[in-house]
Amino acid sequence: MALLETRNLTKTFGGLRALDDVTISVDQGELVSLIGPNGAxxxxxxxxxxxxxxxxxxxxxxxxTDLVGLDPFEIAHLGVGRSFQTASIFPELTVRENVQVAAFATEHGSFSVNFFKRRDGYDDVRERTERILETIELKDDAAETAKSLPYGDKRRLEVAIGLATDPDLMFMDEPTAGMSPGETEMTVSLIRELLQDWDMTIFLVEHDMDVIFDVSDRIFTLNEGAIIARGTPDEIRNDPAVREAYLGGGEI
Ligand SMILES: Nc1ncnc2c1ncn2[C@@H]1O[C@H](COP(=O)(O)OP(=O)(O)OP(=O)(O)O)[C@@H](O)[C@H]1O
Ligand SMILES: [Mg+2]
Incomplete structure (x- = not known):
């Protein structure tokens, strides 16, 4: 059974079909990526x-479980996390406090796929916070206020806050946007670690095609709200419809 499935998912804004009959599935432990031009x-x-x-x-x-009609908080409690936008960081709190707040907020979640890995109590929150800070390589900056972090570290703190909610499936929307090559490399190794050591399933949206081809098990390509191609990195790289949507038929 797939971990996540959408069937004929459609979303319109007025006359615009932002999503047009999207049917995809994601298996546990996979890293799937979603690519497509701006506004896709x-x-x-x-x-x-x-x-x-x-x-x-x-x-x-x-x-x-049917997710339609549930609010974001309920969906997060089921084990579906996302890396939050910068706006959700508390700038005056320390890095550690930001992670702790998110961890406390979701402690005692009632159900997740990895239910049995959970343990109750504050020790668990503290332990999880430290493990996350270590993984995200923010431990040395844990006592700094969030607002004082450089840009790339702030983006990684968003991922840390997403992780604090203890997800089994994590959505990451352009985690390397605006990062330097060094910061991007760090984020890619973090993504690998989440897959291997944290048994996570990851759904990645990314514009950096080197990152996409490097880390993805499978790739979905969206254009004007519709899935136009799906497959392995090799299949997508050579797909005429993908090339057309991206570069008018050129190389990717
Ligand atoms: N809340 C909204 N109200 C109206 N239109 C919206 C809304 N959100 C998105 N859209 C429109 O839906 C389409 C898809 O937007 P979306 O942000 O999902 O694209 P995207 O693939 O994430 O683009 P990008 O790569 O630039 O982030 C766009 O035409 C966008 O203008
Ligand atoms: Mg977007």
Missing amino acids: GKSTLINTITGMLEPTSGDVTYAG
């Missing part, structure tokens, strides 16, 4: 799955 509907797909937007029609199922 990538963020809308994430927002519709995670409950920020209500679909116009279609279904979303996570671990057998």
Whole structure:
């Protein structure tokens, strides 16, 4: 059984079909990426799955549970996380406090796929916070206020806050946007670690094609709200429809 499935998912804004009959599935432990030109509907797909937007029609199922109609908080409690936008960082709190707040907020979650890995109590929150800070390589900056972090570290703190909610499936919307090559490399190794050591399933939206081809098990390509291609990195690299959508038929 797929961990996540959408069936004929459609979202319209007035006359615009931002999502047009999107049917995809993601298996546990996979890293799938979603690519597509600006305005293709990538963020809308994430927002519709995670409950920020209500679909116009279609279904979303996570671990057998119907997500349509649930609010974002309920969906997060089921084990579906996302790396939050910078706006959700508390700038005056320290890095450690930011992670702790998110961890406390979701402690005692009632159900997740990895339910049995959970333990109750404050020790668990503290332990999880330290493990996250270590993984995200923010431990040395844990006592700094969030506002004092350089840009790349702030973006990684967003990922840390997303991780603090203890997700089994994590959505990341352009985690390397605006990062230097060094910061991007660090983020890619972090993504690998989440897959290997944290048994996570990752749904990545990214514009950096080197990152996409490097880390993805499978890639979905969205254009004008519709999936136009799906496959392995090699299949997508050589797909004429993908080349057409991106570069008018050129190389990717
Ligand atoms: N809340 C909204 N109200 C109206 N139109 C919207 C809304 N959100 C997105 N859209 C429109 O839906 C389409 C898809 O937008 P979306 O943000 O999902 O694209 P995207 O693939 O994430 O693009 P980008 O690569 O630039 O982030 C665009 O035409 C956008 O203008
Ligand atoms: Mg977007």
